[in-house]
Amino acid sequence: MDTDVVIILVGVFYELLKTQSSADLWVAFGTGKNYRFLHINAICDSLGEPKSRALPVFHAITGCDTISAFKFKGKKTAWQAWQAFEEVTDTFVYLSIYPFENLNPDSCHFKALERLVVVMYDRTSPLTSINEAREELFCKRSLSVERMPPTQDALLQHCKRSLYQAGIWTTSMQVQQMLPSPEDYSWTKTSNSWAPVWITIPDVSKACRELVKCSCKGNCSNCTCAKANIVCSPLCKCKCSH
Secondary structure, three states: OOHHHHHHHHHHHHHHOOOOOOOOOEEEEOOHHHOEEEEHHHHHHHHOHHHHHHHHHHHHHOOOOOOOOOOOOOHHHHHHHHHHOOOHHHHHHHHHHOOOOOOOOOOHHHHHHHHHHHHHHOOOOOOOOHHHHHHHHHHHHOOOHHHOOOOHHHHHHHHHHHHHHHHHHHOOOOOOOOOOOHHHHOEEEOOOOEEEOOOOOOOHHHHOHHHOOOOOOOOOOOOHHHHOOOOOOOOOOOOOOO
16 A cells, blocks of 8 residues: 555544544555555554644655655654654644645744754754755855755745645545645646646746856866856856857
8 A cells, every 4th residue: 555545544543533433444555575564543542643643744745756855855854853843743733634724934834844844954953944044054064055955935835735735635534625726836737737836936047147157177068057058157167158
């Protein structure tokens, strides 16, 4: 059985007990040597009700089949961050009880998610702003761009997509789900499918073109500037005409 299905069962377990008090759920999980049976009751008893209800939101935000994950940050790192910042549990539970919440940068629930991601990237950081954390990691620790957390705008779009998926899971016991349009949750309709809206502000290659440079030894072909679709500048070390 798919991991997402196990997550859904754990998330709705305590709601199920309200009508099926004697429910005893077992799930066949894995394949080959990893095939085993999972006892949902035991998992939920170990987690407790708040974390069980919170699990679908946590799973969606940290990456699943339909939602991107944080690069170089797997489930174990995310789980450890949750343990270090348990205050975010209240936000997870709220978002599971009230699905399809419309987040904005000033929302207390978004701020809690923002703080969680800061902890994922730097367990010792006291910062609550993801943008400030990016600045510190870049300036003081010389962290490469690909290993830095997303910008606040990118994180907000990610959270919106995550909450749309989590909302589908947490309302899965409804006979007829009434789903809002994905367009309201950072998805955009293409010709025959839906694509993520990654950011709503200009990317760095357009907003800060003067910061992009390459260090090619000859003429450029597939360098940083070429990938950013910009002409080489005097900052570049290449032999192109600037």
